Amino acid sequence: MKVVKFGGSSVASASQLKQVTDILESDTDRRIVVVSAPGKRSDDDEKVTDLLIQIGESVENGKKDEKAYEKVLNRFREIIEELALPEETFTTIKERIDDGITMIEHKEPNGLDALKACGEDGTAIILSAFLTSRQHTASYVHPQEAGIFLKDEPGGALVLDESFDHLYELRKRDGVLVIPGFFGYTKEGKLITFSRGGSDITGSIVAAGVKADLYENFTDVDSVYCVNPSIVENPKEMKYLTYREMRELSYAGFSVFHDEALIPAFKKRIPVCIKNTNNPEAPGTMIVADRKDTDGDVVGIASDDGFITIYVSKYLMNREIGFGRRLLQILEDEGVSFEHAPSGIDDMSVILRETALSKEKEDIVLKRIKDELEVDTVEVERDMAMIMIVGEGMNQRVGVASKATQAFKNANVNLEMINQGSSEVSMMFGIHADGIEKAVRELYKVYFT
Ligand SMILES: Nc1ncnc2c1ncn2[C@@H]1O[C@H](COP(=O)(O)OP(=O)(O)O)[C@@H](O)[C@H]1O
Numbered sequence: 001m002k003v004v005k006f007g008g009s010s011v012a013s014a015s016q017l018k019q020v021t022d023i024l025e026s027d028t029d030r031r032i033v034v035v036s037a038p039g040k041r042s043d044d045d046e047k048v049t050d051l052l053i054q055i056g057e058s059v060e061n062g063k064k065d066e067k068a069y070e071k072v073l074n075r076f077r078e079i080i081e082e083l084a085l086p087e088e089t090f091t092t093i094k095e096r097i098d099d100g101i102t103m104i105e106h107k108e109p110n111g112l113d114a115l116k117a118c119g120e121d122g123t124a125i126i127l128s129a130f131l132t133s134r135q136h137t138a139s140y141v142h143p144q145e146a147g148i149f150l151k152d153e154p155g156g157a158l159v160l161d162e163s164f165d166h167l168y169e170l171r172k173r174d175g176v177l178v179i180p181g182f183f184g185y186t187k188e189g190k191l192i193t194f195s196r197g198g199s200d201i202t203g204s205i206v207a208a209g210v211k212a213d214l215y216e217n218f219t220d221v222d223s224v225y226c227v228n229p230s231i232v233e234n235p236k237e238m239k240y241l242t243y244r245e246m247r248e249l250s251y252a253g254f255s256v257f258h259d260e261a262l263i264p265a266f267k268k269r270i271p272v273c274i275k276n277t278n279n280p281e282a283p284g285t286m287i288v289a290d291r292k293d294t295d296g297d298v299v300g301i302a303s304d305d306g307f308i309t310i311y312v313s314k315y316l317m318n319r320e321i322g323f324g325r326r327l328l329q330i331l332e333d334e335g336v337s338f339e340h341a342p343s344g345i346d347d348m349s350v351i352l353r354e355t356a357l358s359k360e361k362e363d364i365v366l367k368r369i370k371d372e373l374e375v376d377t378v379e380v381e382r383d384m385a386m387i388m389i390v391g392e393g394m395n396q397r398v399g400v401a402s403k404a405t406q407a408f409k410n411a412n413v414n415l416e417m418i419n420q421g422s423s424e425v426s427m428m429f430g431i432h433a434d435g436i437e438k439a440v441r442e443l444y445k446v447y448f449t
């Protein structure tokens, strides 16, 4: 049995949904399908999830964005008409969207999540109806009925272990099962969504729950490339990656697969394959426990901007037991999550995502660091970017870091920070965001050409 996830680009239009159906029909092992909300049909198009968030926020602010509301309804109406589905398919989707809006108007908790979930819910209703119209045994399975139970955590929902046992029961059902991605329920019955891009996580949870032979993740590229294809033209394709490599790369900026989506599949040893909906014959990229082709130092280069560094120095910090803990405690008290914390003898930096530290929070945090830790210096640097090079066995090879530093030199980009990941499959470099593309291109040259 295979679990198949189709991303937003794969379900963006009626013609894409027909392509999805062809893919399902070409392999009867593809029994469980997880779908995203309709994504962009072209570069200047809008994702349904973005429109739903726009509507939700406008309702929260007291004036519903009618334009965005009409756009969402039109997206679904167009798809339904082109697939020649009955009118009630549209009515059901519209009712669910209107219910989400009413929840927000009544200030019910999780109203925004309920509205956000309508994108994937709508796609699942449409795809199951379309499969049925093509004489397949197919059913829509609501995440609550499937038993996808989640814990509400800041920064995104987390799956509860009992979900895997509930999901196993799906194996007993006949036909193709279509499950909307991106959301689940708390034990108290509240709908909650994962963080953005979270349908990949649903797919992985379902694949782990039903103990699938394979989790296929269909998107709009032939494979995972060793570097973001919008930075380097025609980069090298990756045939195999290990779970650890993919986790590091997706965490550090490979947006093709959600970084939290690997853990459920990894724990149950379910292989993952990233494939192209518009070129399903291409082999794609397999993510597995062990990779045999270990040629080359590095398998991928990921990059992301939007980071802040808090730099702290204090003479004899090395002798002050508990300094690091107290510094991080301040962040914990203020509800700020951090990404990395490299340290020296008398200094320590904490790297955070800009989204984690508002200007007001920054003032509070800096004041507390100064007052409570009596530091010599505390400085904040914004507009930082992180570049991560990843490769299993990289730590065993001589000269990997020197190639990287040569590349930064070639790009004329100053290195603000270097951190060898504790996982030993990655090395991270902090630079100013304006140097990101130059640096990535030079790194690509030294490792891949
Ligand atoms: N290293 C990479 N390899 C492949 N695609 C990448 C990489 N880094 C970023 N991407 C981007 O990820 C996109 C696919 O992810 P996403 O837009 O989330 O797809 P979907 O709509 O299928 O969920 C690609 O179109 C590509 O632009």
Ligand SMILES: N[C@@H](CC(=O)OP(=O)(O)O)C(=O)O
Binding pocket: 006, 007, 008, 009, 036, 037, 039, 047, 049, 050, 119, 181, 182, 195, 196, 197, 198, 199, 200
């Ligand atoms: N629709 C949600 C969840 C998702 O996974 O989407 P996509 O498959 O388009 O990345 C989002 O936009 O965040």
